[in-house]
Amino acid sequence: MxxxxxxxxxxxxxxxxxxxxxxxxxxxxxxxxxxxxxxxxxxxGGNKLRKLEFLAADAREKQCDTLVTIGGQQSNHARLTAAAAAKLGLRATLLLLGEKTAEASGNYLLDLLLGAELKFLGDVNALELEKHLKREKEQLVSLGHNPYIIPLGGSxxxxxxxxxxxxxxxxxxxxxxxxxxxxxxxxxxxxxxxxxxxxxxxxxxxxxxxxxxxxxxxxxxxxxxxxxxxxxxxxxxxxxxxxxxxxxxxxxxxxxxxxxxxxxxxxxxxxxxxxxxxxxxxxxxxxxxxxxxxxxxxxxxxxxxxxxxxxxxxxxxxxxxxxxxxxxx
Ligand SMILES: Cc1ncc(COP(=O)(O)O)c(C=O)c1O
CATH class of the missing domain: 3.40.50.1100 (Rossmann fold)
Structure with a gap:
């Protein structure tokens, strides 16, 4: 099938x-x-793990070493991308909309616990998310990494x-x-x-x-x-x-x-x-x-x-x- x-x-x-x-x-x-x-x-847990089963397998096929994605500060998708990366021995870079806050809670706290690299984008236009992902990819490549880009929500x-x-x-x-x-x-x-x-x-x-x-x-x-x-x-x-x-x-x-x-x-x-x-x-x-x-x-x-x-x-x-x-x- x-x-x-x-x-x-x-x-x-x-x-x-x-x-x-x-x-x-x-x-x-x-x-x-x-x-x-x-x-x-x-x-x-949550729905994004089903998506990540296929996305992470594709990343592995392409011999990528870093999962990169984007989402809100409380993104469940970002948290589960970090968890998948941890389990598979990969790096995770999460681009988060909004500002870094002094105290982390919810998914943001879990992102830190899971060891992801977090980058806060501030107040960005929702239509420009791909631009930020592309820029991050270029930066990681210039540092010698092989990033795998996962779009918003893994969709x-x-x-x-x-x-x-x-x-x-x-x-x-x-x-x-x-x-x-x-x-x-x-x-x-x-x-x-x-x-x-x-x-x-x-x-x-x-x-x-x-x-x-x-x-x-x-x-x-x-x-x-x-x-x-x-x-x-x-x-x-x-x-x-x-x-x-x-x-x-x-x-x-x-x-x-x-x-x-x-x-x-x-x-x-x-x-x-x-x-x-x-x-x-x-x-x-x-x-x-x-x-x-x-x-x-x-x-x-x-x-x-x-x-x-x-x-x-x-x-x-x-x-x-x-x-x-x-x-x-
Ligand atoms: C808990 C939860 N439910 C539903 C959704 C919606 O899923 P989708 O983005 O595939 O529409 C999300 C997406 O982030 C989610 O985190």
């Missing part, structure tokens, strides 16, 4: 568990399941195909899922799931919940990633606009800013199921999920794909928001 010939290094604990959310189900009279990619393992063809493979894994656990809900940031995870559903679960609709960009921008990006990946790996499927559903209604006050609906969803998952979500990605996606369940908008059984991000609970900013919110009964 297509992606099974692509080089891959084992980094994640797979398959991740598929669980039924019994307490939420009886409260809301719904058939809801969760795919626990928060439990992929290495350094607190290129290799990142996408990892989630296409993940749907095959899901099919092995349960075949009748009708709707998948997932957080959408740099779009690679959702793009891979869309292709995977086309291949393995053709009756399943994929709904992405944007946590950052407007929905029309993401729809274009999803189409581009899906089309390129189909071409690159010669997948026997085609894709059209009707396969792409991404909602921009649950971003709240902005990327990484916790909001009331997201916090309520975090509370529901914690108190009813003992499952921890994060305020930036999975909390907002779960808020959308619960809202759409209340409006009977989703075909069942529904799967919520937990993409991880749990270190985001332990940042100074979320400590401020969350301790206020959760000390209410």
């Amino acid at each position: 297509f992606f099974e010939k692509i080089p891959r290094i084992e980094l994640a604990n797979l398959p991740t568990p598929l669980e039924r959310l019994n307490n939420i189900n009886s409260q809301k009279n719904v058939d809801l399941w969760i795919k626990r990619d928060d439990l992929t393992g290495l350094a607190f 290129n063809n290799l990142g996408v195909i990892s989630y296409t493979a993940a749907v095959k894994e899901l099919k092995g656990q349960r075949e009748n899922i009708k709707t998948i809900i997932t957080a959408c940031g740099s779009a690679g995870t959702q793009a891979g799931i869309i292709l995977g559903c086309k291949l393995f679960l053709p009756d399943c609709q994929v709904v992405g919940i944007s946590v950052w960009h407007p929905a029309d921008y993401l729809a274009e990006k999803l189409m581009e990633l899906c089309t390129e990946t189909i071409k690159e790996f010669q997948l026997p499927i085609s894709i059209s606009q009707k396969d792409i559903t991404v909602l921009g209604d649950y971003i709240g006050a902005g990327y990484g800013v916790p909001d009331e609906m997201g916090l309520a969803a975090i509370r529901t998952f914690a108190r009813r199921e003992g499952i921890i979500l994060d305020p930036t990605y999975t909390g907002k996606a779960a808020a959308a999920l619960l809202d759409m369940i209340d409006q009977s908008k989703l075909s069942e059984p529904i799967l919520f794909w937990h993409t991880g991000g749990t270190p985001g609970i332990f940042t100074h900013s979320s400590a401020r928001h969350l301790s206020l919110e959760f000390s209410k009964s």
